Amino acid sequence: AQRVTQPEKLLSVFKGAPVELKCNYSYSGSPELFWYVQYSRQRLQLLLRHISRESIKGFTADLNKGETSFHLKKPFAQEEDSAMYYCALQTGANNLFFGTGTRLTVIP
Amino acid sequence: EPEVTQTPSHQVTQMGQEVILRCVPISNHLYFYWYRQILGQKVEFLVSFYNNEISEKSEIFDDQFSVERPDGSNFTLKIRSTKLEDSAMYFCASSANPSVQETQYFGPGTRLLVL
Numbered sequence: 001a002q003r004v005t006q007p008e009k010l011l012s013v014f015k016g017a018p019v020e021l022k023c024n025y026s027y028s029g030s031p032e033l034f035w036y037v038q039y040s041r042q043r044l045q046l047l048l049r050h051i052s053r054e055s056i057k058g059f060t061a062d063l064n065k066g067e068t069s070f071h072l073k074k075p076f077a078q079e080e081d082s083a084m085y086y087c088a089l090q091t092g093a094n095n096l097f098f099g100t101g102t103r104l105t106v107i108p
Numbered sequence: 109e110p111e112v113t114q115t116p117s118h119q120v121t122q123m124g125q126e127v128i129l130r131c132v133p134i135s136n137h138l139y140f141y142w143y144r145q146i147l148g149q150k151v152e153f154l155v156s157f158y159n160n161e162i163s164e165k166s167e168i169f170d171d172q173f174s175v176e177r178p179d180g181s182n183f184t185l186k187i188r189s190t191k192l193e194d195s196a197m198y199f200c201a202s203s204a205n206p207s208v209q210e211t212q213y214f215g216p217g218t219r220l221l222v223l
Contacts, residue, residue: 042216043111043214043215043216044151044199044214045214046211046212046213049211086150086151088151094139094156094164094203095141095153095156095164095166096143096151096153096212098150098151098152099150100149100150101150101151
């Protein structure tokens with residue numbers, strides 16, 4: 001069975017500090033992983049996906065199959081990064097399995 | 109930019125009542141989904157829908173739930189006889205095609221409270 005684990009419910013960092021949001025997964029197939037973000041009073045939206053190997057709003061995430069991880073990183077946090085972040089695993093049936101989320105607060 | 113819309117934004121109902129949650133997916137999208145999030149818990153997959161039939165459903169999606177695309181634009185989730193534990197935020201999502209890694213676009217959600 002698939003599982004996505006985000007060990008931190010809450011994470012606070014100072015503006016300008018590096019941030020890392022942890023995500024570990026368990027899946028017998030080939031994983032397709034995403035990070036979704038939900039800003040205050042806004043809808044859930046895609047931040048990035050592992051297959052694109054892109055950087056969005058300064059965030060990157062590398063899939064590490066050996067450690068079954070897909071941690072989200074940003075070298076210098078900004079106040080506007082404060083939001084709820086969800087790691088999600090997509091199975092072959094295209095359904096998304098979400099982690100419990102991490103609420104990131106960037107302190108000015 | 110086109111968006112998924114959902115109505116109502118909030119619904120309060122009595123236990124045992126039927127509710128219908130409505131969604132208008134992005135117009136050229138073909139794949140539709142319902143997810144729910146109980147307060148304080150993770151977002152959970154309920155059902156996916158393609159070509160006018162259910163593609164996949166989770167264990168949560170029991171006989172009390174049904175989905176329908178009654179016309180060319182709406183996609184509805186019906187809960188036949190609500191239970192207290194159905195209280196949650198319900199999200200609709202759509203994607204352009206069913207390929208893996210295709211972005212799912214989410215609606216703003218309907219907050220359902222069952223009393």
